[in-house]
Amino acid sequence: MAKKKQDRRIGRILSFITRLAVGKKPRRLFPSSRHDEIDGIIVGLRMLAEELQVLQNRNEQSRDGLRHLTLKLFKTREEEKKKLSANLHDFLGTFAVAVAAQFVMLRQEIDEDKKTEARLCLKRINRLFTDSISSLKKVAVDLRPPHLTILGLPEALREYLSEMSRQNRLEIEFEQKIGRLHVSEDPAITLYRITQETLNNILQHACAKKVRVFLGKEGKRLVLTISDDGKGMCLETANRQSGKLGIIGMRERVSLLGGEFSIQSVSKKGTRVKVVLPFSAAM
Ligand SMILES: Nc1ncnc2c1ncn2[C@@H]1O[C@H](COP(=O)(O)OP(=O)(O)O)[C@@H](O)[C@H]1O
Numbered sequence: 001m002a003k004k005k006q007d008r009r010i011g012r013i014l015s016f017i018t019r020l021a022v023g024k025k026p027r028r029l030f031p032s033s034r035h036d037e038i039d040g041i042i043v044g045l046r047m048l049a050e051e052l053q054v055l056q057n058r059n060e061q062s063r064d065g066l067r068h069l070t071l072k073l074f075k076t077r078e079e080e081k082k083k084l085s086a087n088l089h090d091f092l093g094t095f096a097v098a099v100a101a102q103f104v105m106l107r108q109e110i111d112e113d114k115k116t117e118a119r120l121c122l123k124r125i126n127r128l129f130t131d132s133i134s135s136l137k138k139v140a141v142d143l144r145p146p147h148l149t150i151l152g153l154p155e156a157l158r159e160y161l162s163e164m165s166r167q168n169r170l171e172i173e174f175e176q177k178i179g180r181l182h183v184s185e186d187p188a189i190t191l192y193r194i195t196q197e198t199l200n201n202i203l204q205h206a207c208a209k210k211v212r213v214f215l216g217k218e219g220k221r222l223v224l225t226i227s228d229d230g231k232g233m234c235l236e237t238a239n240r241q242s243g244k245l246g247i248i249g250m251r252e253r254v255s256l257l258g259g260e261f262s263i264q265s266v267s268k269k270g271t272r273v274k275v276v277l278p279f280s281a282a283m
């Protein structure tokens with residue numbers, strides 16, 4: 001009888017340790033009135049479990065803190081970009097008008113004296129000036145896509161993708177089926193940045209001929225998929241590569257909005273990036 005009782009107590013200790021080891025909350029373990037060695041073990045184990053719980057709580061708190069910090073970091077970055085882009089636009093506008101006026105005046109003066117060489121030089125400067133302005137404008141647009149707030153996500157994506165297709169001679173098909181659904185700023189910028197990052201990855205790594213981008217609804221969730229027909233990748237290697245922040249950054253951005261991020265890839269067939277956001281985060 002005593003042996004049976006002993007076995008049961010040891011059984012309970014084992015189940016306690018097993019649950020602790022797999023991170024589950026163990027059932028409560030009580031010492032008996034005998035004050036024997038097994039009771040000593042039970043008391044020790046209870047102390048250990050309490051200590052573990054404290055550590056786990058602390059770990060969760062610091063993880064929450066880190067997530068909060070990351071979210072803030074992403075937001076601050078976007079805010080900074082927005083400010084910089086607005087300043088660039090303002091500066092460029094004023095600068096362009098002032099310099100253009102000077103050029104007109106100068107050209108008139110030169111025309112009167114008919115100094116051909118000077119006029120040619122002026123033409124070259126003019127060309128340099130126009131080229132730099134348009135590159136700077138591109139930088140400003142990249143910092144903060146202006147169409148995003150004006151046109152909304154689907155149209156901004158359409159514009160961006162058709163520009164990418166033109167510049168890189170890549171076939172890109174875009175389909176959107178979200179109708180009049182308005183996607184608010186944070187998720188819109190997240191989906192826009194993910195499209196940019198994924199397109200950059202396709203151009204850098206995939207050797208793809210065709211890309212399909214789809215923005216739609218799946219039940220009460222917003223879905224973005226970007227598929228290419230390139231060489232595919234080994235997901236394990238991509239996840240393990242240190243110093244690569246593209247995919248990690250995308251995953252983190254999506255999880256901050258409570259969404260899901262996944263990649264499927266088949267060697268020599270292509271890669272598909274999928275983002276799913278709950279409507280609560282998207283509107
Ligand atoms: N569409 C793709 N097709 C093939 N390989 C890809 C694709 N996207 C990403 N990869 C692979 O995944 C790796 C990690 O991507 P990423 O995190 O964006 O880092 P990076 O672009 O800086 O290398 C890339 O180095 C590349 O090997």
Ligand SMILES: [Mg+2]
Pocket residue numbers: 197200201246247
């Ligand atoms: Mg990348």
